[in-house]
Amino acid sequence: MPTKVRSHAKINLGLGIGAPRPDGFHALTTVYQTLELHDVVTVTARRATGTTIRLTSNDARVPLDSRNTAWKMVELALGMLGAKAEVEIHIDKRLPVQGGLGAGSANAVAALVGLEAELNQATRESASAIRTASWLSRRTAIGAKVGSDVPLFLIGGTVLGVDRGQEVYPLPDIEPVWCVVAKPAVGVSTPQAFRDWDALCSAEGLTAEASTDKLNELSRAYASAFAGGIPRVGQGAGSSGVLSVGEDLAGPQESALVRTGISSWIQNDFERVVFRQHPSLAEIKRLLAASGTPEAALHASLSGSGSALFGLYLNRGDAEAAQARLTAAGVENELTRTLPRQKYWDEMLLP
Ligand code: C5P
Numbered sequence: 149m150p151t152k153v154r155s156h157a158k159i160n161l162g163l164g165i166g167a168p169r170p171d172g173f174h175a176l177t178t179v180y181q182t183l184e185l186h187d188v189v190t191v192t193a194r195r196a197t198g199t200t201i202r203l204t205s206n207d208a209r210v211p212l213d214s215r216n217t218a219w220k221m222v223e224l225a226l227g228m229l230g231a232k233a234e235v236e237i238h239i240d241k242r243l244p245v246q247g248g249l250g251a252g253s254a255n256a257v258a259a260l261v262g263l264e265a266e267l268n269q270a271t272r273e274s275a276s277a278i279r280t281a282s283w284l285s286r287r288t289a290i291g292a293k294v295g296s297d298v299p300l301f302l303i304g305g306t307v308l309g310v311d312r313g314q315e316v317y318p319l320p321d322i323e324p325v326w327c328v329v330a331k332p333a334v335g336v337s338t339p340q341a342f343r344d345w346d347a348l349c350s351a352e353g354l355t356a357e358a359s360t361d362k363l364n365e366l367s368r369a370y371a372s373a374f375a376g377g378i379p380r381v382g383q384g385a386g387s388s389g390v391l392s393v394g395e396d397l398a399g400p401q402e403s404a405l406v407r408t409g410i411s412s413w414i415q416n417d418f419e420r421v422v423f424r425q426h427p428s429l430a431e432i433k434r435l436l437a438a439s440g441t442p443e444a445a446l447h448a449s450l451s452g453s454g455s456a457l458f459g460l461y462l463n464r465g466d467a468e469a470a471q472a473r474l475t476a477a478g479v480e481n482e483l484t485r486t487l488p489r490q491k492y493w494d495e496m497l498l499p
Pocket residue numbers: 172173174175176294295296297311312313338339342
């Protein structure tokens with residue numbers, strides 16, 4: 149029986165970037181947030197004498213060979229488990245490729261979750277190897293090898309990311325809020341955006357020490373704001389912490405993002421370089437934010453290095469008004485909601 153897995157998008161609720169490091173990466177401090185919006189990854193795996201991987205997708209832009217993150221993840225996981233299998237992976241793409249929504253990284257985790265479920269069904273030995281605590285920690289290490297954005301999807305919900313983004317810690321979930329994702333037609337290359345950031349740093353004379361101080365301070369600010377200010381799931385949004393379709397937030401007509409003051413200081417450093425290259429994206433942020441109006445977003449920002457942007461709204465009406473503004477401007481968009489950790493895991497496997 150094939151295993152169907154939801155492969156969710158993420159946004160960055162804030163993203164601070166440091167100076168370039170000798171290893172070619174950049175230190176960063178970010179808060180990731182998973183969304184209900186998702187691709188679907190279908191995995192079939194059979195024990196075999198040798199490993200073969202076959203990939204298909206409904207989207208021609210998805211690489212179907214070992215460059216694909218799902219392929220890399222499955223190959224590494226089988227190697228670590230000492231298992232051999234014939235694996236088929238189908239990626240049903242709904243999220244933009246190169247969108248800053250972590251779609252490729254989420255596909256890698258969905259493929260792993262699908263593989264584990266398939267091997268669990270297939271043999272008892274693999275099942276026991278998969279259930280061990282050492283496997284749970286090793287899969288995070290495998291994820292980090294595949295990409296800096298992969299490990300966050302092994303936690304889900306609201307997640308603090310440090311180092312190059314691969315070192316992740318669960319934060320208390322924010323109450324679910326409505327989210328409009330704008331999907332501009334342009335694609336942004338993440339390595340290019342980092343190179344543009346380097347040019348900006350050298351022009352502004354940002355030293356490695358100053359950037360380390362900046363990121364450490366940011367990590368502390370995030371940790372204390374989330375730990376102190378965000379109520380446990382259930383306190384603000386009904387006992388499950390989950391909204392049913394069409395429902396607005398119960399309780400105080402204010403989000404923790406605002407109540408704790410987080411939304412007044414979080415920002416994405418990539419906006420400084422990406423908006424310069426693509427001024428149309430700054431205009432889309434303005435449409436999402438609607439600052440100073442009764443329908444204003446709680447927060448609006450570029451996600452990762454873009455090109456996707458998002459706006460967060462307390463009620464569905466404000467989110468739909470944002471969608472109407474984007475649609476009138478010819479910008480593709482989707483309505484979704486932020487996805488807390490428990491629901492992320494509970495609903496990951498499709499029936
Ligand atoms: O880790 P990942 O494969 O997602 O990174 C893609 C590229 O983005 C890296 O090769 C590097 O150029 C850049 N990057 C970076 N600093 C990070 C994450 C990624 O410079 N923290």
